[in-house]
Amino acid sequence: MTIGVVVFPGSNCDRDVRWAAEGCLGIPTRFLWHEESSLEGIDAVVLPGGFSYGDYLRCGAIAHVSPLLSELASFAARGGPVLGICNGFQVLTEMGLLPGALTRNRQLHFLCEAAPLTVHPGASQWLRHYSEGEQISLPIAHGEGCFQADADTLAELEGEGRVVLRYAANPNGSVGNVAGLCNAQGNVLGLMPHPERACDPITGGTDGTRLLASLLG
DSSP states (O other): OOEEEEEOTTBOSHHHHHIIIIIIHOOOEEEEETTOOOOTTOSEEEEOOBOGGGGOSSTTTTGGGSHHHHHHHHHHHTTOOEEEETHHHHHHHHHTSSOSEEEOOTTSSOEEEEEEEEEOOTTOGGGTTSOTTOEEEEEEEESSOEEEOOHHHHHHHHHTTOEEEEESSOSSOOGGGEEEEEOTTSOEEEESSOGGGSSBGGGTBOTTHHHHHGGGO
16 A cells, blocks of 8 residues: 655645654555656555645646646546545645535634544545544644535535535534535545644544544555
8 A cells, every 4th residue: 555645836734644644554655746647556645735836826726737637537537545635625626526616714814723523424435434423623724625515516415425524613614514525436535624633642633543544444
């Protein structure tokens, strides 16, 4: 098992993901520069948090046309595990791998705090080590994490069990308290909270460990 962590200009959580995967779980990781064109030897892909291309235009708008992401779309279509964290979630919506959009927080402020969440694993293979309705806490750090979707799209997502993480106390105005979504096949997960920052008691908790550990079986 090798995790590929895509690095864009402006990424700043790529090393956090490597630390969590390798340091806490012993899963080898490899940084993938966004201009690469191959995912050979990669078993799962993480799009990390940060500010790809400085969030110019809008978050993820430039990153989603990077050469490597064309291969990532094919990788996901074949059932490859893909995780988008924070800015990575924004990139996944720009790619169309997940529906909706992430916009400015309700208060128009950057939020950096612990977020209580309710887990609804559904078909998500990334969340299979969590129980339905389980309460966990993961840190958030974003200025544009307000999930938006029209009423029909939200109803479809909820009906299909694809809203897999909800804020217990909505910090940013996301419709339906959405904190994380998966695709219909369950191999693609996008979430605004940072599981990689919750893999060691020293950093405030370990509720994110099981998410990455899902790759181990």
